[in-house]
Amino acid sequence: MSRQTFDLTILGSSSATPTATRNPTSQLLNIAERFFLIDCGEATQIQLRRFKCKFQKIDHIFISHLHGDHFLGLPGLLASMHLLGRKQELCIYAPAALEEIISLINSQSDTMLNYPIRFIHTDDKGLNKLYEDQKVEVFSFPLKHRIKTTGFLFREKPAMRNIDKFKLEKHHVSLAEIHKLKMGEDAIADDGRIIPNAELTTDPLPPRSYAYCSDTLFHEEMADFIQHVDLLYHESTFLEDKKDRAKVTFHSTAMQAATMARLAHAKQLVLGHFSARYGELDDFLTEASGIFPQVELATEGKKISL
Amino acid sequence: MSRQTFDLTILGSSSATPTATRNPTSQLLNIAERFFLIDCGEATQIQLRRFKCKFQKIDHIFISHLHGDHFLGLPGLLASMHLLGRKQELCIYAPAALEEIISLINSQSDTMLNYPIRFIHTDDKGLNKLYEDQKVEVFSFPLKHRIKTTGFLFREKPAMRNIDKFKLEKHHVSLAEIHKLKMGEDAIADDGRIIPNAELTTDPLPPRSYAYCSDTLFHEEMADFIQHVDLLYHESTFLEDKKDRAKVTFHSTAMQAATMARLAHAKQLVLGHFSARYGELDDFLTEASGIFPQVELATEGKKISL
Incomplete structure (x- = not known):
């Protein structure tokens, strides 16, 4: 019997400043045909088209924080969903101020969306359940960044015997x-x-899980929220020789991401949010794999199936 | 003696909904090493990098109106200019509400730009001079769209004998x-x-001019503002068989764009802002060239030199 789908597609792997080949952060997660969009940097709608993801199937969008490279693709995506005839509700899980930003942009452009949006405001304290259905649960947990930021944990519910x-x-x-x-x-x-x-x-197969750790300082306590996760995405904006820069900017290095994967007893690690200063990314793999060998790089269009 | 530069680079040619190959509207105009960015749809900063345009040289940005496909790339571009060390002033010519949108986004992301922005609010009544230096003048003029919209006219000053x-x-x-x-x-x-x-x-060579006619209904009076322009960009969202749709949505057809080029006695015409419904664009050329033969299509990365 084939298992239900659990696919992560990388839409963007760059940090704040995109490059000619790397887009700002966004990912599409498909668990059992629930399509979850995770962060929505500029040009996400273009990436969705490029990789032939049907964006009208997305009913839930999770925004980790309000730095532009994580949400500036959202107003355009919402407008395209409208122009292409969307009617069904869209849920957006994000810091409260995003609702104000979207309202202002839509009112100034005289845009009345043809479908309802439900905003669920996230909170950066503790583990909070944001979403639940028969098969899947989604939680937020706090990260440590310059502004309020959360990670997201996606978990299958235990299957029946x-x-x-x-x-x-x-x-x-x-x-x-x-x-x-x-x-x-x-x-x-x-x-x-x-x-x-x-x-x-x-026994049924054990439920699978995915943790998304957006922009954050390395801090050990984060591991408590994501123990035994099957797949961990962790930002690694820098290499370890720039760890002082990582600290000042509230970001992590490849070595710190790998250390977190180990502390969390994760099964697989995917690195992303690479600074534009790096052209080739091989050193990220080399640095991380010394500590956590089951590691790969986020690259635009890559699909990781559990 | 070679003339001073007068180059237009197309960064995006799609209408509201981008496609896998066509980006939302943006153009870069270089007149005598003054770099003018005209509209700034989502992913403009990525297009600038792709086509190796040095975006720190842009000191003037002109936004025709506040539909998302014409300005949603701006907040990200402003942030990247900041992150890459910009210090010099940037002038943004746009409807007043853009300033409010940018302020809200920057305050919510706790972003303090390291360089000053000067907002010059545009007005959609009559011909207004927005910019002038020793060699170049820029004017706005009214278009007819669903919300307040202006075109822009860029003109070399007469050269000395x-x-x-x-x-x-x-x-x-x-x-x-x-x-x-x-x-x-x-x-x-x-x-x-x-x-x-x-x-x-x-006699010196005659001064050259470029008119940018963003989203608009076809209306003959517009020709008065752009008489004898050397290069006319005119939106053509639809083909003539969709002229009713063009009217309802306050857009133009290829035939109407060609008619305007003729009414204005333009020398060259470039068509853009194509609806996502069209894959191949040959019919746009065929339709327009029957009325105005010196016509070409806006395509991503195309450079037109006068």
Whole structure:
């Protein structure tokens, strides 16, 4: 049985100043056909088209903080969604002031969007559940940056237990018992015998998770929020020889990102938000892999599937 | 003698919704090493880098109106100018509300730009001089769009008359007379004779001009503002078979743009602001060239030199 989708697509990997080949930060996460857009730097709508992502399927947009390279693509994306006929609600999870910015831009351009937007204001204190449905939960957690900033944790809910149909037949357990079995309860056979759950089911695959750590200083306490995450995105604006610069600007180095992946017992790490001063990025991989070998670089258009 | 530079570079040719290959509107005009940015749609700073335009040389930015596809690249460009060390003043000619939008975005992102911005508020009534130096003048003029919108007219000042040095020697006219001659006055020879200006000088090349007609309904009166322009950019969002749609949305067709070029006695026409509904653009050329043959399409990165 194939698992439900869990795909991350990188739309932009640059820090504040884009380059000719690297766009400001944005990512598209598809969990079980829920499309979550994470940050929305300038030109995100162009990147979505370039990589053939259907942006009308995006119903939830998460903005980590209000530095321009993380949200300036949003007004244009909202306008294009409108012009292309969107009707369904869009939820935007972001610091409160984003609502004011979007309202001002839309009123000055005399734009009345044809679809409703629901703003959910984020808070940079503690772990907060922002979204939940049958299959997925999303949380924010605090980062340490120059202005209020949150990371986001996306987590599948635990799957139900897998039924062994041959065992069901063998023990004469009717289909009416399946729901109880999937939930972990024991079953009653046609002849009244109680059959233990473990005899009829197997463990489901463990739920997967993705943590997005946008602009932040390295701080150990962050690891508490993202323990055992399957995939960790962590900014690495600089290499370690610029760690003083990283500290002053509230950013991290490749080595610090790798250290965080280790502290969090992550399974995979992806680095991004590279300063425009770096042309080639090989040194980022070399530096991080000494500490955390399961590391790769965010590059425009890359898809990482769990 | 080579003339001073008069180059237009197209940075974006799409209408409101960008496509994978067409960016929102922006153009860079270089007249005698004055760099004028005209409109600044999303991702303009990325286009400037892609086409190797040095954006710190831009000291004047002209915004035609506050629809997002004409200004949403501005906040990011301003931030990048700051991050890359700009100190010199930047002048922005735009509707007044743009200042409010930029202020709100910068205050919410805790951004204090390291260089001064001077906002010059445009007015959509009549011809208004916005800028003037020794060599160039820039004017705004009204367009007819859903919100207040102006076009821009860029004009070289008349050059001084060209001195014929051989005739100067022949008539024994000293170098002290040159300034008067360049200004069109007669000269006095060493022996006191008055030598007519026409004997010693030749006509300068005529001043060149560029008119930028952003989003607008076709309306004949506009031609009065741009008579005998050397190069006319005119939006053509649609083809003529969609002229009803053009009217409803306050846009123009290729045929209307060509008609305006003819009414204005322009020398060359460039079409842009193409709707995302069109993939290939050959029909725009075909339609316009029937009325005005000296026509070409705006395409990303194209440079037109006068």
